[in-house]
Amino acid sequence: MMSLSRTSFLNNLGVSELYNPVSSKQKRYAASLKVVASTSRTGDRNGTVVMESVVKETREALTAVEEEPKSAVGGGVQDVYGEDSATEDQFVTPWNVSVASGYTLLRDPHHNKGLAFNDKERDAHYLRGLLPPAVVSQDLQVKKMMHNIRQYQLPLHKYMAMMDLQERNQKLFYKLLIANVEELLPVVYTPTVGEACQKYGSIYMRPQGLYISLNEKGRILEVLRNWPEKNIQVIVVTDGERILGLGDLGCQGMGIPVGKLALYTALGGVRPSACLPITIDVGTNNEELLNDEFYIGLRQKRATGQEYAELMHEFMTAVKQLYGEKILIQFEDFANHNAFDLLSKYGTTHLVFNDDIQGTASVVLAGLIASQKVVKGALSDHRYLFLGAGEAGTGIAELIALEIAKQTNTPVEEARKKIWLVDSKGLIVSSRRESLQHFKKPWAHEHEPVKTLVDAINDIKPTVLIGTSGVGKQFTKEVVEAMATINEKPIIFSLSNPTSQSECTAEEAYNWSQGRAIFASGSPFPPVEYEGKVFVPGQANNAYIFPGFGLGLLMSGTIRVHDEMLLAASEALAAQVSQENFDKGMLYPPFANIRKISAEIAAKVAAKAYELGLATRLPQPKDLVKYAESCMYCPSYRNYR
Ligand SMILES: NC(=O)C1=CN([C@@H]2O[C@H](COP(=O)(O)OP(=O)(O)OC[C@H]3O[C@@H](n4cnc5c(N)ncnc54)[C@H](OP(=O)(O)O)[C@@H]3O)[C@@H](O)[C@H]2O)C=CC1
Ligand SMILES: CC(=O)C(=O)O
Ligand SMILES: [Mg+2]
Numbered sequence: 300m301m302s303l304s305r306t307s308f309l310n311n312l313g314v315s316e317l318y319n320p321v322s323s324k325q326k327r328y329a330a331s332l333k334v335v336a337s338t339s340r341t342g343d344r345n346g347t348v349v350m351e352s353v354v355k356e357t358r359e360a361l362t363a364v365e366e367e368p369k370s371a372v373g374g375g376v377q378d379v380y381g382e383d384s385a386t387e388d389q390f391v392t393p394w395n396v397s398v399a400s401g402y403t404l405l406r407d408p409h410h411n412k413g414l415a416f417n418d419k420e421r422d423a424h425y426l427r428g429l430l431p432p433a434v435v436s437q438d439l440q441v442k443k444m445m446h447n448i449r450q451y452q453l454p455l456h457k458y459m460a461m462m463d464l465q466e467r468n469q470k471l472f473y474k475l476l477i478a479n480v481e482e483l484l485p486v487v488y489t490p491t492v493g494e495a496c497q498k499y500g501s502i503y504m505r506p507q508g509l510y511i512s513l514n515e516k517g518r519i520l521e522v523l524r525n526w527p528e529k530n531i532q533v534i535v536v537t538d539g540e541r542i543l544g545l546g547d548l549g550c551q552g553m554g555i556p557v558g559k560l561a562l563y564t565a566l567g568g569v570r571p572s573a574c575l576p577i578t579i580d581v582g583t584n585n586e587e588l589l590n591d592e593f594y595i596g597l598r599q600k601r602a603t604g605q606e607y608a609e610l611m612h613e614f615m616t617a618v619k620q621l622y623g624e625k626i627l628i629q630f631e632d633f634a635n636h637n638a639f640d641l642l643s644k645y646g647t648t649h650l651v652f653n654d655d656i657q658g659t660a661s662v663v664l665a666g667l668i669a670s671q672k673v674v675k676g677a678l679s680d681h682r683y684l685f686l687g688a689g690e691a692g693t694g695i696a697e698l699i700a701l702e703i704a705k706q707t708n709t710p711v712e713e714a715r716k717k718i719w720l721v722d723s724k725g726l727i728v729s730s731r732r733e734s735l736q737h738f739k740k741p742w743a744h745e746h747e748p749v750k751t752l753v754d755a756i757n758d759i760k761p762t763v764l765i766g767t768s769g770v771g772k773q774f775t776k777e778v779v780e781a782m783a784t785i786n787e788k789p790i791i792f793s794l795s796n797p798t799s800q801s802e803c804t805a806e807e808a809y810n811w812s813q814g815r816a817i818f819a820s821g822s823p824f825p826p827v828e829y830e831g832k833v834f835v836p837g838q839a840n841n842a843y844i845f846p847g848f849g850l851g852l853l854m855s856g857t858i859r860v861h862d863e864m865l866l867a868a869s870e871a872l873a874a875q876v877s878q879e880n881f882d883k884g885m886l887y888p889p890f891a892n893i894r895k896i897s898a899e900i901a902a903k904v905a906a907k908a909y910e911l912g913l914a915t916r917l918p919q920p921k922d923l924v925k926y927a928e929s930c931m932y933c934p935s936y937r938n939y940r
Contacts, residue, residue, distance in 0.1 A: 401425035408469045409572070412936050415440060420939050437936050440468075441475050448483075454491040459502055461487050465561070466505055469571055473934035476565040480890050484562075488842060490797030490822045492558040493543045499551035500593035507557045508576030510550065512597050516610055520617040532573035532853050533627045534618060535559045538581060540601070540634035541655075541690075544769030544800030547634075549583025550596025555632050559654070559845070566893045567846025567901070568931025569853065579614060581607055607637070615645055624858055625915070627849055629654055635689040639738050650852065652860050656694035658841030658848065661865040663695045663765065663792060664702055665872035666819055666839050666886040673817055673881055674762070674788045679703045681717065681790075684759050686752055686774075686802060687767035688720035688727055691794060693738045695765060696720060701862055702869070715741055719759050723768075725750040726758075756781045763790040766802030770795065774803035779811035787815065792839050794821040805836035819886050837887040844868050847897030847927075851904025854930045856916035864907045871903035872896065894931065901927040 399410050404424055412420075414435045421427050435443075444464060451457045461483065465472040476483050485491060495502065515522045539552025556576030563569040581602040588594045602610070618626055630641055630653040642653045652658070667678060683699060685692040696718045703714035720727045720742045726749035727735065727742050735743060749755045756764070756778065764782050766774060774793060782789035789812055793802035805824035808816040814829040819837035826835045848868050852860070875888040875896050888896055902923035908914040920926035 399424075402429055405429060408466055410939075411468045412437075413440065413468055413471070415936055417938075424939060437471065437474060440471055441478055444471065444475050445479055445482075448486075454486060455494050455498065455502070457486045458491045458495050462507070463504075466507075470934040470936055472561075473565055473571070473932070476561065477894065477934065480565065480893060484842070484890060485823050487561050488558050489543060489840065490799070492554050493545050493797035493799075496542050496548050496551050496554040497545060499548070499554055500588075500591060500595045503593075503595055508553055508578060510553070510578050510580060511610075511614060512550075512580035513582070513599075513602055513606070513610060514597070516613065519610075519613045520621060523617055523621050526575060528572045528575070530573060531575045531622050531626060533560065533563055533569055533629065533849055534575045534577055534622075535563070535629045535631050535654075536577040536579060536614075537630075537632045538579040538634075538637070539583065539596075539632065540637070541769075542632050543796040544771070545797070547583050547585045547588075547601075549585055549588050549594070550578055550580045551588065551594070552632060553578040559629065559631055562842050563846050563849060564932055565846075566842065566890075567850045567897045568894060568927075568933075569846070569850060570932045577614075579610065581610060611637075611641065615649060619649060625650060625853070625856055627652065627852055629845065629849070631655065635736070635738070638690050646860070650858055650860065652845070652848070652852075653690070653694075654841050654845050655690040657698075657860070657865055658845045659691045659767075659794070660694040660698035661844045661848070661868045662839055662841050662872065662887075663794070664698050664866070664869040665843070666792065666837060667699065667763065667790070668702075668869060668873035669876045669881075669886045670790055670817055672876075673886075674790065677706060679707050679714070679717065681762040682759060683718040683763045683765065684755060684761035685718070685720040685765045685767055687765075687769065687795070688722040688739050688742065689767065689769075691767035692720055692765070693742065695767065696742060698862070698865055698869070702866055705866065712741075716744060718742065719744065719746075719755065719761070721749075721752055721755050726755045753777050753781055756785070760785050762786050764792070766791075766793045766795055768795060768802065769800055771800045771802065774807070776807070776811050779803065779808060779816070783812040783815055788817055789815065790817045792819050794819075794839055796821040796840075798822040798824075805834070808836075809834050817884065817886065834884040837885045838890070839887065843872055843887060843890075843893070843896070844900065846893075847871075847900030848904050850897060850927060850930065851901035852908065854901060854916065854927055855905035855908045855914035855919075857905070857908040857913050858915060859913050861907070861911055861913060863911065864904045867903040867907040868900050871900045875899060894928075898924050898927040898931070901930075 399407050401424065404426065405411055414430060414433055415437050416426055416430060417434055421430065448457050448460050451460060461472065464475070476487065509522065509526055511519055511522055535556035537552045537555050539549045540547050542548040542552045542555060553576065556578065560574040560576050563574055564571045580596045582597050582599040583589060584601050589598055618628060628649055628651045630638060630651065632655065633641065638653055638656060642651060642656060645651045671677065678699065683696070685696060700711050700714040700718060703717065704711040707714070720739070722739065724731070726746060727739055728746040728748055729743045730748060732740060732743045746758070749758055752773065764774070774791065779791065782791060791808050793808070795801055801820050801822060805818055805820060806827045808818040809827045809829045814832060814834065819839035821838070821840050823838050824836045826833050848864070876886065877888065880888055905914065905923050909919045
């Protein structure tokens with residue numbers, strides 16, 4: 300047993316004092332309880348023993364208070380806390396005893412096991428009678444949940460069932476997701492998460508992350524402290540302005556950080572308690588949402604300029620102050636007019652990573668490196684054309700240029716000349732330079748103006764066509780045919796999400812190229828049969844990269860992200876594609892092996908961090924792959940004593 304006094308031990312555990320009792324009855328109640336144990340801190344051997352004694356003590360105190368009022372003969376309802384009799388304008392205290400036993404344990408998603416609690420646990424934790432008699436294994440629970448989820452016809456209903464499970468039983472949620480990753484990824488992630496964000500206000504049930512709005516300006520640190528977990532290692536943050544290819548969804552963008560962090564855990568093995576989803580709400584310019592009575596965010600136009608910058612700066616400062624130097628902040632789905640600036644501003648002071656710029660770049664480069672086994676020739680032998688010159692487009696372009704420069708030992712400026720981009724105004728050429736946003740300027744090559752994509756293809760004669768426009772159906776029959784005329788094996792990536800925004804479908808790419816296209820898309824497409832051959836389209840999505848990349852940063856205690864780490868991640872991913880995968884037309888390994896893939900990526904990223912002197916976890920583990928695997932969260936149930 301512990302030698303510390305109960306109070307100091309609980310203080311060490313982060314247990315809080317009972318707060319703000321208002322009535323004399325509540326004051327007596329508070330005094331008798333003294334402390335409320337935080338459920339999330341149970342787990343270590345001694346801790347659990349002490350927690351059990353606190354549970355017992357708390358129960359006794361509760362019983363004493365509950366028995367205090369004269370019991371009504373023949374039963375009846377007692378308004379113990381005076382809540383029911385209070386009028387709307389009288390204040391009551393939101394009473395809450397968060398000790399993980401009995402009914403509370405069943406309602407605690409971190410520790411709940413549902414019917415998997417065995418008889419001993421049911422006795423020890425006051426669960427008798429709260430559950431039906433059957434005791435089932437976690438595997439059977441997985442089987443049942445999958446059966447239930449498959450009954451839903453609508454993807455959004457599957458999504459809601461998954462979110463509900465995450466809120467009810469976290470370990471079962473992750474066990475299910477990991478075991479059925481190929482089937483469930485499109486449910487918790489793109490494309491369904493896009494629809495969920497669009498309807499977030501209507502389907503909103505319980506808060507899943509932290510909302511920081513302009514109303515919280517000046518007290519963001521305080522707001523961060525409201526989050527129940529203290530040992531945060533990864534934050535995924537959005538301001539909701541560019542949610543997938545769906546535009547400004549304001550506060551409803553929360554679905555994205557929640558989904559991305561679910562993947563951090565399921566695909567990359569980062570503990571769920573270390574993950575914090577955050578939405579910064581500075582308003583929205585989406586009129587439909589502003590007029591939607593169910594909209595959950597600030598009902599105002601987006602703050603910009605200094606007001607926006609100040610809020611973001613306060614946020615970035617508070618995060619570092621609270622969680623330290625090694626907290627990983629992943630920017631997600633910011634509009635490009637903020638994304639590039641935030642990345643360059645905080646890239647030198649914080650561990651920041653922009654998934655749309657950097658993660659996407661790394662996954663696409665991996666696909667291109669892998670494609671060299673199918674289409675002979677080096678990366679430097681290709682000509683690249685992008686539709687879309689924003690975060691994803693220019694991010695990918697730059698990483699390709701860096702890789703070519705590295706492979707050919709030439710200046711990056713030379714490598715860039717092989718890469719062309721088209722934006723909403725046409726081909727990016729030098730005569731447009733003055734009016735271009737800064738991130739487009741390096742791509743303004745000498746060429747006469749070209750308005751349409753087909754004309755650009757016919758002029759540039761690309762071997763690789765990459766769609767990052769956020770606009771669906773842009774790779775028309777004419778576009779794909781133009782690529783197939785120029786190339787024996789045209790490489791075509793339709794990266795825009797969700798499926799509705801994909802530049803073309805897998806079926807279109809294969810049909811219009813007579814089965815010659817090497818195709819990958821951002822959102823998944825089913826296999827396509829063309830003239831008796833089955834093609835399995837790859838999913839070029841940053842979900843292949845960020846979980847392993849982030850794990851690599853965390854496990855090595857890396858303090859800054861470096862482009863070389865992105866290149867290392869690409870090479871690690873490309874190395875995981877087998878001949879069997881290539882034979883099916885795939886440029887990426889199946890997601891079913893993603894935990895192994897993430898461990899390989901994490902190891903290569905960490906190795907690069909050590910090489911660059913940016914890793915702080917010393918000494919460097921001998922076998923980084925094994926170490927990555929050993930760091931991964933496992934969602935199997937634990938036995939409770
Ligand atoms: N597969 C994956 O892993 C990822 C996919 N994406 C997807 O990529 C898409 C774009 O994201 P992101 O780069 O961040 O967005 P941005 O808004 O930063 O960039 C979009 C670009 O597309 C251009 N564009 C828009 N409409 C057209 C059009 N009709 N013709 C030609 N160009 C057009 C814009 O032109 P202009 O500059 O002139 O406005 C802009 O350059 C999204 O759908 C997103 O979901 C993003 C990240 C990862
Ligand atoms: C995949 C992703 O990050 C996006 O579409 O924005
Ligand atoms: Mg994104």
